Amino acid sequence: MWETIIVQPFTNLLLIITMLVKNFGFAIILFTILIKLLTYPLTAKQMKSTQAMQDLQSDPYFKKMQEKYKDNREKMAEIQMKVYKEKGINPFGSCLPTIIQFPIIIGLYQAIMKVMASTPLELANLERIVYPFLDVNKILPIQNRFLWMDLGQPERLNIFGIGIPVLAILVTITTLIQSKIMQPPTQANDQSAAMSNSMMMMMPFMMGWMAYQFSAGLALYFLTSNLATVAQYAAMGRADWSKIIPGIEPKKEPPKKTIIEPEWIEDDDDEDEEDTDKSGKPSARAAVKRQRPKRKR
Amino acid sequence: MNKKYVWTLLLLTIAALVLSGCAAGVRAESTPGLTVSGDHVYVAYLSRVHQLDRTTGTLVSSYPEKPKPTLVMYAPPEVSEGAVYFGDLANQFHKVLDGNLNQITWTFSGAKGWFQAKAAVDGDLVIVPSTDRNIYALNSSTGELVWDYKGDFAFIAEPLIIGDKVVVSSQDHHILVLDRNTGKELYRVETKGAVVSSPLYDEATGAVYIGSFGKDLTSFDLETGKVNWVFGENQNLATIWGTPILLGEELIFVDRAGKIVALNPESGEQLWTVEAGGSVVAGLAKVEDLGFLVAREDGNMIFYGTDHATKWTATIPGKLYSAPIIDGEQIFVAATKADSILYTYNLTGQPGWSYTPAK
Structure with a gap:
């Protein structure tokens, strides 16, 4: 089912693009950009949700609330839900698009792998999933040559007898750039900042290692994907170039509106300290308070 | 340690494993390479x-x-x-x-x-x-x-x-x-398409026969390079993966869809066809004066007599992509996604030993 719904359409789309541009390297680049464009609404939604959550986390009143109810998780969750509802924030808004995008990314990756068939068995498997309206004879084999690379083999550029992994280096650099410009502004003592920094250091090397080990076709996909992501961020005005280019003024964040309204906490204080009479029943004052019309927000 | 940090590390590790499993190091899936020589x-x-x-x-x-x-x-x-x-x-x-x-x-x-x-x-x-x-x-x-x-x-x-x-x-x-x-x-x-199988040479006539992804079978003279004939036009063939065989006076090949075709090797004229009933990548193996074996991709093997009637069938619980080898009284079949990588049969289809490499 996974193959029929995701991998097969992607593989055939990649083959069609390859047929049109007559170059597998360009086809990988175009295919990656196309998928990035198609998943752009999801990416945009994810960025928006992430930003909203970040704004909420840095809201001074929200922090105050967290501090106040640190020992009462149930109450904290109740208030958080109230805030989400009132402000239209979806706590899963940032991870849901990622979950939806994940099969697409894996499918794209597997499609590239399938098209780069280099053994008879892989060719046989590829032929089986080519749609009947595509003429296998005209498509196969795929010419893996692109610039100095053989897209089916790990890439090395031979300079003075030394094989330099140019793509792996470029993948490392672009992953680093991507991580840097996408890094949200954080406070120095923020625990998530430490985590983010570690990730930022690890990811480029992990991607670089994979690009070094894998076929050049996949490394080309990694590189294109990184560049497309950076371009997406730049297009949305979220890229902070000062983090990678010295001499550029850091991006000024617009003054943030307070998300949590102070009255909510006061209200909540009131509700929390509900008056009771000697028998433990709610007092008349509390009953009056309950009848008081809610403030419009 | 921060839970988020642990989760992120875990996700990264899983991603690396998933990607590495597909492509790290030597990235290739193929079928066993089989040779029979002497003992x-x-x-x-x-x-x-x-x-x-x-x-x-x-x-x-x-x-x-x-x-x-x-x-x-x-x-x-x-x-x-x-x-x-x-x-x-x-x-x-x-x-x-x-x-x-x-x-x-x-x-x-x-x-x-x-x-x-x-x-x-x-x-x-x-x-x-x-x-x-x-x-x-x-x-x-x-x-x-x-x-x-x-x-x-x-x-x-x-x-x-x-x-x-x-x-x-x-x-x-x-x-x-x-x-x-x-x-x-x-x-x-x-040829009309990519050629992924080895050609067949007939020493008696000096002709070479080869099938291609172009759904055609070509015969040419090795000495001169002149094409004798091309079979496949309007024949509704699928791609041809295996090397053809010469059995008696017949040139026999099978296409991916399992259509077995016998031709006159001199003229390329079609003599008969039989359906193997399933996809065939592996090609054929012959026993002179007895018949030939077709190994279907789904693990089914069919032995046809010289009259192209089915003599016996056998099934391997796996996939067959390599041409079987018939040597003397033994049939050797290499399989993938099976319990063993190598199976043997006699010429009547009775199974012999099989080989599973030690882990």
Whole structure:
């Protein structure tokens, strides 16, 4: 089912693009950009949700609330839900698009792998999933040559007898750039900042290692994907170039509106300290308070 | 430690494992490379080449002695004059001693691509196809490069050495005929599609037969390069993966869809057709005066008599992509996704020993 719904359409789309541009390297680049464009609404939604959550986390009143109810998780969750509802924030808004995008990314990756068939068995498997309206004879084999690379083999550029992994280096650099410009502004003592920094250091090397080990076709996909992501961020005005280019003024964040309204906490204080009479029943004052019309927000 | 940090690390590790599982290091899935020679059977699969006693199926020797995860081998070994020749996916091609595969005579490391096809040996010359788009001719005694031929696509089929010519299947929709001594291209014969199987040479007529992805079967004269005939136009064939066989007065081939076709080898005229009932990649194996065997992709094997009627069937619980080998009274079948990598049968379809490599 996974193959029929995701991998097969992607593989055939990649083959069609390859047929049109007559170059597998360009086809990988175009295919990656196309998928990035198609998943752009999801990416945009994810960025928006992430930003909203970040704004909420840095809201001074929200922090105050967290501090106040640190020992009462149930109450904290109740208030958080109230805030989400009132402000239209979806706590899963940032991870849901990622979950939806994940099969697409894996499918794209597997499609590239399938098209780069280099053994008879892989060719046989590829032929089986080519749609009947595509003429296998005209498509196969795929010419893996692109610039100095053989897209089916790990890439090395031979300079003075030394094989330099140019793509792996470029993948490392672009992953680093991507991580840097996408890094949200954080406070120095923020625990998530430490985590983010570690990730930022690890990811480029992990991607670089994979690009070094894998076929050049996949490394080309990694590189294109990184560049497309950076371009997406730049297009949305979220890229902070000062983090990678010295001499550029850091991006000024617009003054943030307070998300949590102070009255909510006061209200909540009131509700929390509900008056009771000697028998433990709610007092008349509390009953009056309950009848008081809610403030419009 | 922050929970988020742990989760992120875990996700990264899973992503790395998923991606690595698909492509890290040697990224290739293929089928066992099978060879039968003298008293032994040789099978190259994953990290080792195994030499087995053909009567009992017992292991004689393995290369390397201990499996290396980075070493992958699928090319069928070539056995000639007490030596075994095989290549791997680490771009190394070895000549080793028959009987002790770990006694390496020489190793050729000049290729930039994998070795997936069987080499051909003729006297002092070893012709080795590589996926780096080269055909390498090596000195069989020293392993030194004698010549190389640069093509446009990976070479994945066994070449034929016939007299002073080398016949090479090419994925660039051609059959290449090279000079044995210099590697110079003498001529090329166009096919309608990529050629991934080895050609068949008929010594009696001097004709070469080859099928292609272009759903055609071509016959040409090796001496002159002149095309005798092309079969396939309006025949509703599928791609052709296997080498055809000559059985008596008939040239027989099978297409991917399982259509078995017999032709007159001289005229290319169709004699009869039979449906194998399933997809066929592996091609055919013949027993002179008895019939031929078709190995379907789904693990079913059908033995047809010379009258092209079914004589017996057998099933292997796996996939069959390599052509079976019939040698003497034994049938050898290499399988993938099966319990064993090698199965044997007699000529009446009774199973013999099977071989599963030790883990």
